[in-house]
Amino acid sequence: MKFLRFNKDGKTVFGVIIENRILEIEGDIFGEYKVTQIAYRPNEIRFLPPCCPTKIVAVGLNYRDHAAEMKKPPPEEPLIFMKPTTALIGHEDKIIYPKHMSSRVDYEGELAVVIGKRTKWVSEDDALNYVFGYTCINDVTARDLQAKDIQYTRAKGFDTFAPMGPVIETELDPSNLQISTFLNGERRQHSRTSELIFSVPRLISFISRVMTLLPGDIIATGTPAGIGPMRVGDKVEVEIEGIGILRNYVE
Ligand code: MG
Secondary structure (H helix, E strand, C coil): CEEEEEEECCEEEEEEEECCEEEEEEECCCCCEEEEEEEECHHHCEEECCCCCCCEEEEECCEHHHHHHCCCCCCCCCEEEEECHHHEECCCCEECCCCCCCCCEEECEEEEEEECCCECCCCCCCHHHHEEEEEEEECCEEHHHHHHCCCCHHHHHCCCCEEEEEEEECCCCHHHCEEEEEECCEEEEEEEHHHECCCHHHHHHHHHCCCCECCCCEEECCCCCCCEEECCCCEEEEEECCCEEEEEEEC
């Protein structure tokens, strides 16, 4: 199933895509809900981030080729940091360039795991049972500030620095998906999730031994090689096999 969240005439609801139609949902996709027969076309709605996490846990240097381009050794255990939920924006929304502080803002296309239930101390073998689905995320990063600060909070935390969507796909094997990022239509990142240093089950198990993950929480699994800067006016797209294309504009 492909779930989304959207705004239509001032009303915010969940939806599901069935036979190319967006059907409105009554209720909460993480709890009780009913699919209605109220249907929309994509151009009739405004896409929102497909869920409302309590936290976004992101993973640094989780592809070997990206660690190499950053001139860092691959980490021995997952390197985690957090992005604020206030950074979330939806498909087709605008990334606001924070010119008052940064002059180098990069895209980072990543597979995002959406947690489905309370997750604490789970084993790797059991970890995928706690997943609701998968979506695309762009871990937008002020690279100059990341180099300047020891903590990633400022570099990764500006408002609009977490575009996410367009949908959550619930029936997907995350172990070998093609992932690409396009800048103004030109492919800049291209890899497969089979290249992750720490797999999705490993990440869930590891993070669940640090903090309790709640329904809707997000794990951004890391970006492959090919990171680079965006400029005002650019179009950036993250495409993941089986999910779709997350498109945003820099303003
Ligand atoms: Mg990242």
